[in-house]
Amino acid sequence: xxxxxxxTVEHTARFRLMPARGTISAFEILLLAVCIxxxxxxxxxxxLDVLIQSFLWxxxxxxxxxxxxxxxxxSFGHAAFFGIGAYTSTILLTTFELTPWIGMWxxxxxxxxxxxxxxxxxxxxxxxxxxxxxxxxxxxxxxGALNWATLTGGAEGLAILPVASTVxxxxxxxxxxxxxxxxxxxxxxxxxxxxxxxxxGFYLFAVRDEEDAxxxxxxxxxxxxxxxxxxxxxxxxxxxxxxAQYFLFLDPTHVISPELSFQFxxxxxxxxxxxxxxxxxxxxxxxxxxxxxRSYLGGGAAGLHLAIYGAVLIVxxxxxxxxxxxxxxxxxQGRSAQ
Amino acid sequence: MITVGQLVLSGxxxxxxxxLMSVGLTLIFGVLRIVNFAHGEFLMMAMYGAWAVxxxxxxNPFVAVVAVVPGMFLFGLIVHRLIVGPALDKxxxxxxxxxxxxxILMQNLAxxxxxxxxxxxxxxxxxxxxxxxxxxxxPELLIGxxxxxxxxxxxxxxxxxxxxxxxIRATVQDGEAAMLMGIPVPRIFLITFxxxxxxxxxxxxxxxxxxxxxxxxGLNFVLIAFVIVVLGGxxxxxxxxxxxxxxxxxxxxxxxxxxxxxxxxxxxxxFLLVMVFRPTGLLGRKGEATLGMNI
Numbered sequence: 001x002x003x004x005x006x007x008t009v010e011h012t013a014r015f016r017l018m019p020a021r022g023t024i025s026a027f028e029i030l031l032l033a034v035c036i037x038x039x040x041x042x043x044x045x046x047x048l049d050v051l052i053q054s055f056l057w058x059x060x061x062x063x064x065x066x067x068x069x070x071x072x073x074x075s076f077g078h079a080a081f082f083g084i085g086a087y088t089s090t091i092l093l094t095t096f097e098l099t100p101w102i103g104m105w106x107x108x109x110x111x112x113x114x115x116x117x118x119x120x121x122x123x124x125x126x127x128x129x130x131x132x133x134x135x136x137x138x139x140x141x142x143x144g145a146l147n148w149a150t151l152t153g154g155a156e157g158l159a160i161l162p163v164a165s166t167v168x169x170x171x172x173x174x175x176x177x178x179x180x181x182x183x184x185x186x187x188x189x190x191x192x193x194x195x196x197x198x199x200x201g202f203y204l205f206a207v208r209d210e211e212d213a214x215x216x217x218x219x220x221x222x223x224x225x226x227x228x229x230x231x232x233x234x235x236x237x238x239x240x241x242x243x244a245q246y247f248l249f250l251d252p253t254h255v256i257s258p259e260l261s262f263q264f265x266x267x268x269x270x271x272x273x274x275x276x277x278x279x280x281x282x283x284x285x286x287x288x289x290x291x292x293x294r295s296y297l298g299g300g301a302a303g304l305h306l307a308i309y310g311a312v313l314i315v316x317x318x319x320x321x322x323x324x325x326x327x328x329x330x331x332x333q334g335r336s337a338q
Numbered sequence: 339m340i341t342v343g344q345l346v347l348s349g350x351x352x353x354x355x356x357x358l359m360s361v362g363l364t365l366i367f368g369v370l371r372i373v374n375f376a377h378g379e380f381l382m383m384a385m386y387g388a389w390a391v392x393x394x395x396x397x398n399p400f401v402a403v404v405a406v407v408p409g410m411f412l413f414g415l416i417v418h419r420l421i422v423g424p425a426l427d428k429x430x431x432x433x434x435x436x437x438x439x440x441x442i443l444m445q446n447l448a449x450x451x452x453x454x455x456x457x458x459x460x461x462x463x464x465x466x467x468x469x470x471x472x473x474x475x476x477p478e479l480l481i482g483x484x485x486x487x488x489x490x491x492x493x494x495x496x497x498x499x500x501x502x503x504x505x506i507r508a509t510v511q512d513g514e515a516a517m518l519m520g521i522p523v524p525r526i527f528l529i530t531f532x533x534x535x536x537x538x539x540x541x542x543x544x545x546x547x548x549x550x551x552x553x554x555x556g557l558n559f560v561l562i563a564f565v566i567v568v569l570g571g572x573x574x575x576x577x578x579x580x581x582x583x584x585x586x587x588x589x590x591x592x593x594x595x596x597x598x599x600x601x602x603x604x605x606x607x608x609f610l611l612v613m614v615f616r617p618t619g620l621l622g623r624k625g626e627a628t629l630g631m632n633i
Contacts, residue, residue, distance in 0.1 A: 303445075310441075
């Protein structure tokens, strides 16, 4: 608590065991080492699939968290950015034969521009009204994508040729995909950590927690919010392109669905909003859990794994509103106080 | 001209059914300011209830009201006691995420119980439409319209004229002051939430003859319901009726003249326009939108 109240104190602390704002902790380094080891040594195709999805959802959760957790822009429409990224890179690849290594950044810029537009439209709205507007905007994008069939292939979707090619970012080995997703996750995580420790991060916290005081102190709330949403949309779109390159198939009902938007928001909420480690913990806890439950229970009990997921979420939300990261912090702080 | 008239009539009728579904959310979201993302799943549950009564007891979905409405009232009490009530003491996002989690739970329980198949009930009068002068209307829609009107006026009267209604409005305007005046605020929340849930039960029975029911049916309707509540003006009962009718007419006309696939897109755009240019909704008063909201 002391350290949080005086951020400068943190920099003098040499090394931390648990994640904290602005520094790299032993926990994070250990987690990264475990992730790298898993990518290198894991051979089971099913487990690699779980790993790939965990990395991807953790990365997208982190990207959501920049807007939702740090800037207080709770968006239930991030699937629109995800879909814009996925569709832009895929359309550029399938019709113009542009490599996704470039296409994914172009998609990210398109999504970033859409994020700026959305924030400017909804800037005045607060709380549930902002949430509902993002949801409505994502629905407009979804229905648009569904009906603009000449561009997006409509409900039939778009497929990428499943022929391994490094230029087309299509690989045979799941290990390569896992490494790619881990790179994405580390990139988004590093950006989040940079924001957290920077002056910009403090602007965002100020705007989120006390907008009037922040603007009295010379912070422009609209500008800071818009930047946060643009960055969040940008990074989410990169995740969307990677998703397309891994699954090699896109259709609006799956890529721009409200369910996906809810998932982007629920993973960080479960892990701990407004912390860098939170979305990662949320994704690493939930993705393997739901994949395992799905494969163990099989088709016989369709929906059981999601029902369990929902029940767990309710309990976590009610008893640990600051998520796994908050619970972890309380645990370690309790120990250090002894 | 006849076509336009028919489209407007169909829009008004279907819109009033949407309004009926939204009136419960007007109580929960518009009045209590509880963001209940599981509202669509409440509707789904009520529709399954109405379907089960029709299928297994051989009754009519409109008769199912006597079982479904009290059942949904009870369900609302339980949900409020276990989930929504405890979440309200925490940061305002907790209730958003907790009800969203509840909606995932309910959807998948329904999937386990009923599978993903679409269920229908047989139409009234063998599916024939009634002739009203030059226009035609399905009898189910006419019943829904009448019920929506009756509910709107009854609820409006209840909120404006009775002690309970005054207590509800006082609680929303200033919970602390209301408590000091001797209003049992937690119980008012409980009753209003359960009342909203019972109204969704009623809407579910009215909608069962019109739409198929499946586990994720709620998602289609919850967005429409939120749009209607905000469009009509937060907490305004007659606003919800007006908002519902607007949505119905927009949907029916744009579906005919543009393309049915784009009809949904139009009311989301309409919603965004209302949010940008008139955030208080059609009948809401200025400043009312943020009243009693801890943001």
